[in-house]
Amino acid sequence: MTLVIFPPEYLSHQVINPQPIHTVKLSGDKIILGKSFVIEIDAENKNDVADILITSVAFPRLQKIGNETKIISYNFTQSPTYIKIGDKINSGYTSGGLIISKYPSIEAYSRNVPPNSSYQMTLEITPPVAGSFDMYVKTIAIPHTTELSHYPREGFLDPQGEFVKVYHVMINP
Numbered sequence: 001m002t003l004v005i006f007p008p009e010y011l012s013h014q015v016i017n018p019q020p021i022h023t024v025k026l027s028g029d030k031i032i033l034g035k036s037f038v039i040e041i042d043a044e045n046k047n048d049v050a051d052i053l054i055t056s057v058a059f060p061r062l063q064k065i066g067n068e069t070k071i072i073s074y075n076f077t078q079s080p081t082y083i084k085i086g087d088k089i090n091s092g093y094t095s096g097g098l099i100i101s102k103y104p105s106i107e108a109y110s111r112n113v114p115p116n117s118s119y120q121m122t123l124e125i126t127p128p129v130a131g132s133f134d135m136y137v138k139t140i141a142i143p144h145t146t147e148l149s150h151y152p153r154e155g156f157l158d159p160q161g162e163f164v165k166v167y168h169v170m171i172n173p
Contacts, residue, residue: 016048016049017047017048017149018045018049018113018149019046019047019048019141020044020140021139021151022044022139024040024042024137025040025042026038026040026167026169027039030172031169031170032172032173033130033171033173036125037125037169038072040121040122041055041057042120043120043139044116044117044119045115045116045118047148049112050141050142051113052110053109053141054140054141054142055076055107055109055138056083056137056138057106057121057137058105059134059135060136061132062103062104063085063104064085064104065106068127068128069125070123070124071122073120073121074108075121076108076109076110077109077112077119080107080108081106082105083101083107084101085104086100088100090160091160091162099159105136106123108121125169127169127171129171130173132171134167136156136164137164137165138150138165139151150162150163
């Protein structure tokens with residue numbers, strides 16, 4: 001038998017609480033069919049260190065990501081990944097689970113993210129049809145310890161059961 005005694009510093013372990021936030025700039029809110037617009041996303045981690053910071057941009061009106069969606073630039077530490085309709089994706093960060101993706105998206109992430117650090121991704125989009133072109137943007141920090149680990153914290157729920165900020169560009173014929 002071994003007896004281990006921990007000093008009080010070990011017993012007062014504080015749970016880290018990263019807090020992501022993002023800002024989005026659109027080059028315009030109306031374009032003509034066949035033309036492109038640019039979306040710039042700036043994601044930041046506030047408060048505490050995060051193991052991973054993920055920013056996701058989903059395209060519910062697209063069937064796939066092809067030539068209409070181009071990554072112009074990014075400085076996340078990992079290359080952006082493409083999620084296709086039908087891919088298995090995580091859901092419920094605290095309880096775990098998988099769902100099937102309902103629409104395509106692009107995810108960019110960084111690992112070992114100190115507080116007050118930021119990352120950017122710029123996309124050029126050429127929508128294939130007229131009408132409202134919607135994009136769902138969210139940023140998540142892991143460990144996902146509280147509701148503050150997700151941004152936005154209210155609004156529209158996506159199929160993963162997570163809040164997203166919806167951005168619209170009107171595509172005129």
